[in-house]
Amino acid sequence: QQQVKQSPQSLIVQKGGISIINCAYENTAFDYFPWYQQFPGKGPALLIAIRPDVSEKKEGRFTISFNKSAKQFSLHIMDSQPGDSATYFCAPPKGAGNKLTFGGGTRVLVKP
Amino acid sequence: DTEVTQTPKHLVMGMTNKKSLKCEQHMGHRAMYWYKQKAKKPPELMFVYSYEKLSINESVPSRFSPECPNSSLLNLHLHALQPEDSALYLCASSQDLSHGRGFTDTQYFGPGTRLTVL
Numbered sequence: 147q148q149q150v151k152q153s154p155q156s157l158i159v160q161k162g163g164i165s166i167i168n169c170a171y172e173n174t175a176f177d178y179f180p181w182y183q184q185f186p187g188k189g190p191a192l193l194i195a196i197r198p199d200v201s202e203k204k205e206g207r208f209t210i211s212f213n214k215s216a217k218q219f220s221l222h223i224m225d226s227q228p229g230d231s232a233t234y235f236c237a238p239p240k241g242a243g244n245k246l247t248f249g250g251g252t253r254v255l256v257k258p
Numbered sequence: 259d260t261e262v263t264q265t266p267k268h269l270v271m272g273m274t275n276k277k278s279l280k281c282e283q284h285m286g287h288r289a290m291y292w293y294k295q296k297a298k299k300p301p302e303l304m305f306v307y308s309y310e311k312l313s314i315n316e317s318v319p320s321r322f323s324p325e326c327p328n329s330s331l332l333n334l335h336l337h338a339l340q341p342e343d344s345a346l347y348l349c350a351s352s353q354d355l356s357h358g359r360g361f362t363d364t365q366y367f368g369p370g371t372r373l374t375v376l
Contacts, residue, residue: 180364189262189348189367190301235300239365244289244355245314246365248300 149173152236152249160257165223167252169236172217176238176247179212181221184233184251193234194221226256261285262368264349270374273339279371281332281349289313289355290332291365292324293348301348307332308355339375346370 151170159165169179180195196203196210196219203210209222223230233253237246262283271277281290289308293301306314307326321343323335332349350365 187369187372189350189370191367192364195364237300244306244352244365245303246301251298251300253298 150236150238150247150249152252154252155250156253156255158255158257159226161226161228163226163256165221165226165230165254165256167221167234167236167254168218169220169249170216170218171238171247173238173240173247174217176240179210179219179236179238180246181208181210182235182237184235186232190235190237223254226254228256228258230254231256262349262351262366264347264368264371266371267369268372268374270376271336271339272376273341275339276335276337278336279334279347279349279373281334281368282330283351283366284330285351285353285366286329287351287353287366288329289352290326291350291352292332292334293350293367295346295348295370305334306355313355336373339373341375344373344375346372 149172153168181193182190183193184190194205194208194210196212201212207224212219233251235251236249239246265280291306292304295301303316304318305324310326321338325333348370349368352365
């Protein structure tokens with residue numbers, strides 16, 4: 147049972163464009179919504195995260211938008227750069243074991 | 259310092275070999291994790307340690323044996339692996355297991371060990 151559905155699976159965007167990745171979740175017990183960024187051959191790294199008491203959070207070129215009623219949250223990458231080319235995962239944690247519930251991942255390619 | 263280190267970076271082993279993966283963190287974190295990641299897939303949780311005790315085993319085959327000798331170190335002992343066990347093995351740590359509340363839940367990942375089983 148897939149608890150977090152991430153879309154699209156892959157994304158190609160021109161340099162300077164906007165990348166948008168969406169995650170839909172089922173478990174209303176999630177209360178922390180992080181996005182991880184993973185470069186080839188590296189481990190995932192926390193990029194940005196949001197708590198459900200706010201609808202939007204911005205850090206530099208990265209913005210999370212959160213829609214609690216729709217049970218969706220999205221990552222927007224503004225002014226995309228070739229260095230942003232990576233795989234992005236939404237991964238809200240749940241349960242006593244702090245288990246990250248990974249979405250399927252989105253491979254983003256930013257063309258120069 | 260938010261670094262998790264893993265050694266070796268690459269490992270090739272035969273199905274009859276015994277090898278170990280090592281993970282280390284010096285952030286004072288009390289929760290440590292092992293994940294397995296296949297190509298083009300998200301990481302899959304294998305084990306969780308909390309305060310040096312095994313907290314979660316995600317029904318991992320016994321050919322994988324975790325060990326947490328102290329609060330900074332996590333090992334994964336490998337024995338009689340199968341070719342399908344070839345993957346990137348990731349270690350992570352977090353401040354503790356705070357039930358998904360707050361930024362203390364941030365998991366810091368190491369770069370991984372690329373394992374190939376022949």
